[in-house]
Amino acid sequence: MRLKTFVAAGALAAVAAAMPAQGKELKFAFQGSLSSLDPYALNETFTLGFLGNVYEGLVRRGADLAIEPALATKWEVVEPTRWRFHLRKGVKFHNGNAFNADDVVFSANRVRADGSDLKTRIAADVKVEKVDDYTVDFVTTKPNPIIFVEWATWSIMDKEWAEANNAVAPQSVTAGDANFATRNTNGTGPFMVTAHEADVKTTAVVNPNWWDNGAKEHNVSKVTFTPIGSDATRVAALLSGQVDMAYPVPTQDHPRVNDNGGTAMLVGPELRTIFLGMDQHRDELLYSNIKGKNPFKDKRVREAFYRAINVDAIKKVVMRGLSTPSALMVAPAPGINGGDTPSNPAFSRLGYDVNKSKQLLADAGYGDGFEVGMDCPNNRYVNDEAICTAVVSMLAKVGVKVNLNAQPKAKYFAKVLAPKLDTSFYLLGWTPGSFDSWNVLSNLHGCYNKDTGNGKFNLGRYCNPEVDALTDKVLTETDAGKRGGMIKEAWTKTLGDIAYIPLHQQAVAWGVSDKVVVKQRADNQFAWRHVTVK
């Protein structure tokens, strides 16, 4: 090894002498792959995060997730239903085309076209009007105070480029040919993709003409991304110094990464909340020995389940300390709108109490316990199957026999998600894409309605019309103080109903080499513009 180091150092010196101005390269690995380079192809954290280094939205989020101006310099409400965005002047796309209002109008149409997976970025009934070359109005039918909270991941594309390359519409899954934008990019962001081979490697170089180069924080000139699916291989690549950063790192490997000279773990709570849901709709559970009635319709049973689960034990044993037990269905993190503040939480978990749990079950008429089937993914969330196994043994202590059905996510989601909703008791995780409580209230707590899409991830079909009414008001209330009060009221109601059993926020786990300094975002997006290479 010493000889090797010596030889390598010699070779490096020779190379350095030959090429004096060698740039700084960032090499990183992620578990999954970047399937498409089209910024509207997939509404998924890694894809959006990666392309966020290449494309930009009207706004962007800083390392602390606070909204900052990006392609828009400022925005204001001119009428309750009219948002006005003032665009940044002098911005160029990577191909040299100028950025202007036409590109925004074009992108607004493209993101809502068939084949786009980001249709929710702008509601279908919003009119996008060009006022002049650097001003765009968004006209809504009802007031919308949070219209732009998801626009950090709504990338603005170049109209001329898309038209010239036949990429006006996003890739269709049924079309025979690959869309030009699937393999090519033309954004305004700090980095430009130079080569992309899905599943193999993607490389990018710094954009010398980026509008924010004057205030840039990074010193990276080249980025190489390699997807490495196998956990052991990804960790080995980090330990051997072939990549400077790798994520996610499985919990059992954290000590190795920390003990290895030259690498360390960077861990923080993620925005994703892991929780348990219960079928509260059917008159008889699909998977239970109780016939003719549904125990979960009785709030006492839900509370008994809640109190039987020891989240601190799950944190200690299953998550090895890498979780934050949660009382709320939305993460108490800065940048999240309408949750707890970490320093001053308004909500707390019901206490872990086996005796009380047994008492509640007895009161509800299940003193001898009962049997229920549980669905769980085994490759979706951090230690998902292990959490479910722990829940099974905890519930066994209060006399409830849980039959666990843990499956890969492809099978799990096919079973439990709408339209089938084929489950009685399940584990799921949720990150509000908008970082706003309304998203969680609507998707997870709204009364399930197949046609309107209300409560589309409310797999247990919890339903409280008062909460629904509040949720509607939250959407259109423009006064921040009033809105906050409504959100708090909605949370108080749903927690009182024990709509769900929140467990914890899992941890974002990045393995980072000493050679680079990165900033971790709680939404697990990796922004290269915060990276410095030593």
Added chain:
Amino acid sequence: MLALIIRRVIQSVVVMLTVALIAFTLFRFVGDPIAQMVGQDTSLQDRERLRQELGLNDPIMVQFGNFVVNTVQGNFGISFRIGRPVNELIMERMPATLELSLIAALFALLVGIPMGVYTGLYPEKWLSKLFLTVSLMGISLPTFLIGILLILLFGVILGWLPTFGRGAVDQFGWWSSGLFNADGIRAILMPAFTLGMFQLTLIMRLVRSEMLEVLRTDYIKFARARGLSNRAVHFGHALKNTLVPVITITGLQLGSIIAFAIITETVFQWPGMGLLFIQAVDFVDIPIMATYLILIAAFFVIINLIVDLLYFAVDPRLRVERAVGGH
């Protein structure tokens, strides 16, 4: 000879159709691709529309029929996950898998046959015993474990070899090769060793037992009686007669090497067809899974055909029987 080839081509079509049919009946149990193809905010209507457009609501036989009709026309569909035509993707990945398989097979043959000959000729020597003991490991340790141990030793502890990927590749037309530069060669060493280890053991043990068998036969005794040199007896007479089973096994194993490169490719993040397939399974990317399985079936059929033809070349008895028209 021509009749044999034609017969085999017809057989291969039947084999591939059967594989496709079995594959399609199994896909139903793999899960639903929709949940992976869209993000969490996509509406239920859009999900249903997508399912309808992809034909996932059709009965299995209809899906199978559509696939066969499209495939015959050279349209393998578009990958659900990557959004590009499947034949393009497979062609891009094929060189990586074939190079890896080829190097692994060559390694197994070039090392396995001499080791087999040696242990067959000198069964009592300590070196033979060492070979046999080591080979036990090769046959009993699972591939992924060998791979991870190699990565740990040569990649992490010693830092000699890259732990993942193909390294640098050169492009020759559509064929990308990692065998013409030092970086690519360094990258292929560990995966090829891992993949070839099992075959090496198999070939060595096969050659050894065949050698032991052949050396006891009468014509070897006669050859010795004729005063031929050891070298001529061992290699000219004995080894040549052990080759028929070796060719069969090697041929069949080459098919398995290509098909089972999946595990090695996963461990080393080797960007071949196997990795593409395993990711397709995770994602329920039906067009890729179907095409890959059919392709592997085609490989097996072709390899079997080549093996059969090689028999004629190696074994004179087959040619004689044919000439006489014995059956």
